[in-house]
Amino acid sequence: MHLSHEEDDYNVSLSKFESMLKTNKVLFFDSEEFEEIILHYLDMGKASLAKKALKLALEQHPKSTGLKLVHIEMLIYDDKLDIAEKMLNELYAIEPHNEEIYIQKANIFSKRDQHELAIQELEKALEFTEDFADVYNLIGMEYLFLDNLELAKKHFILCLEDDFEDQSALYNVVYCFEFLDQHKEAIDFLNSYIDKNPYSEIAWHQQGRLSYIIKDYENALRSFDYATLIDDFFIGAHMEKGKSLEKLKRYKEAIESYEHTISLEDPTSYALLRIGKCHEKLGNKAEAIKYYNKTVHEDPLLDKGWIAITDFYIRSKNYQKALFYVNKALAIDNENQLYWKRYATINRQMNFYEEAEFGYRKAVEFGDYELDTWLFWVDIMQFLGEFDSAIQTLLQASEYFPDSFELEYRLAGIYYMLKDNTKGKFHLINGLRLSPDNVTVLEELFPVVWSRKIIQNVITKHLKT
Structure with missing residues (x-):
């Protein structure tokens, strides 16, 4: 594979700089070379090398606006916001039409949680930039910080209209639609996006995922099929395809999909x-x-x-x-x-x-508060004759399920067995109020209690009223 001239030049610059560091010889680089070298080290997480490169760069090009902006970006990253702000104001006096100044000002406001002010700076940047997509994306992120999902969505869509290949913006648009419970609207948006960019495996995958959420498994399968046709190594799409096939009860094909993921990487x-x-x-x-x-x-x-x-x-x-x-x-x-x-x-x-x-x-x-868990537990306590523990457990369960006839009839039965007729009657009436048709619970679990005349009188009286 042949590298482009730009990639070739970039690699030569990087090798030349690293060679210089080893030999301690000072070599000359133009300011753009330095910018690329510094940003490379920042992307690699090698902050100390980035700072070394910046120091040498500013010594060789003390008046370079681009390098000063890179310096400001590093200061913002290190939370040295006041110093960065002062430098930006100095640059603004010299180059008021440089969009990067407004973007970095927005970064400072964003770091200070002043997102409305950050948006104002980014809107100024739109007046001077040629890279609208990047600025729209940044505005969208600020609106996300403000929990304004509608305006965030709008700006991510504007970003995609300017640069339809911006995958982070595509993910963010879908996130906004999902957060707003607009799944069908998201699918419609992705349909229009796919019309312009039919070979986007990400868009097909997202459409499949959303179709799966709304239980449209046929369309989900179709979308995952396209995603895997475009990129056969897209493990997530193969996995989701398997899940869709399972929902359609096509288990043999689902197994094939899952096995394909295993063939692409470790199981x-x-x-x-x-x-x-x-x-x-x-x-x-x-x-x-x-x-x-x-x-x-x-x-x-x-x-x-x-x-x-x-x-x-x-x-x-x-x-x-x-x-x-x-x-x-x-x-x-x-x-x-x-x-x-x-x-x-x-x-x-x-x-x-x-x-x-x-x-x-x-x-x-350990946190299982399901009603059936409480009921099984209590019924076993009753079987073991642990009536006091059963009552305490039922009362505890009632805090989670205050309108459960199952709990009320059980409380009634145990209280009557303990000859506490007042509390027994109270819970029996509660049970009858909640679900008179299910009074048979008392008969099934407490046949001795059920046969008592006093119990039948309470039930008869309540059912007549």
């Missing part, structure tokens, strides 16, 4: 997991387990892998194997609420109620 745990899921959907149980095991081997910290194996064995009613894998998962992360809930579920199925109660308790302790 990812996510791709392995999805292949396992597809094989399970196809009824290939041995292959499914093989890939689930590969998933947890590739990334033992990925909880979705352990959950997939555990759930596979729960569905197969092979509770011993399910317990084996969930215990392995808990050995790696014993604060994972998803693991503890499954540990509890498996033990409940195996009639190990004390272990199940412990599992539900740990699940709640």
Whole structure:
């Protein structure tokens, strides 16, 4: 591959400068060469070399506006805003029509969180610049800082109208549409963008992603297809294509897509997991387990892998194997609420109620506040005769679910069993108020309580009113 003359000159300048540093000989560079060298080191994160180059540059070209602006940019980066501002004011007196002065002033205002003032400076820069796209992009970013997504979107679109290949602006436009919940409008925008730039794999990928979000899986698949045709090495598009094929129940093709990502780079745990899921959907149980095991081997910290194996064995009613894998998962992360809930579920199925109660308790302790978790936990406490603990747990659950008839009927049943008829009646009436049709919960869980005449009288009286 042949380098362009510009690239060739740039590499020669860089080699010449690095050779000078090694030999301590002072060589001459024009100011533009110095600018490129300094910016190269800044892009590489080599600030000390950039500062060395700047010092030499200013010694050789003390009056160069371009180098002074690079110096100002470095001062702003180092948060030396007052010094940078003073230098900019001096430059402004000499070159009031230089758009870069306004851009750097905007950078200072932005660093001070004065984004409205930054926008004012950037709008001045528009009067003098030839690179409208860059300035529109900067204005868009300032509006993002102000959480004004509509004006941010408008300026990113103006940026793309001037430079349709600006990928960061394209991503930012889509971000604004998404944040504003304008998914269909975003797809329409991308359609018009693709009409002008049909070989933009980024645009096709974004259109596919948005179509997937609104559950238009056919269009999502079509978009990801185009993205991968344009760039066969676009791993993200192949992965998303696989997800779309899964949604369309085309599992064999989904597997091919995921396998293609593995052929392009080292296997990812996510791709392995999805292949396992597809094989399970196809009824290939041995292959499914093989890939689930590969998933947890590739990334033992990925909880979705352990959950997939555990759930596979729960569905197969092979509770011993399910317990084996969930215990392995808990050995790696014993604060994972998803693991503890499954540990509890498996033990409940195996009639190990004390272990199940412990599992539900740990699940709640680590943040599982789902209603069914509370209900299973309480029902096991009741079975174990731990009525006081069950009441405390139900009252705690009521703070999260104040309108749950399931909780109210359980509270009523336990209070009546403890012969606290006042509280029992209170919660029974609450349950009847919330859902009279589900009073059978009381009958199912507390048949002894249900058969009492006092209970039937409360129910009959309430249903008549």
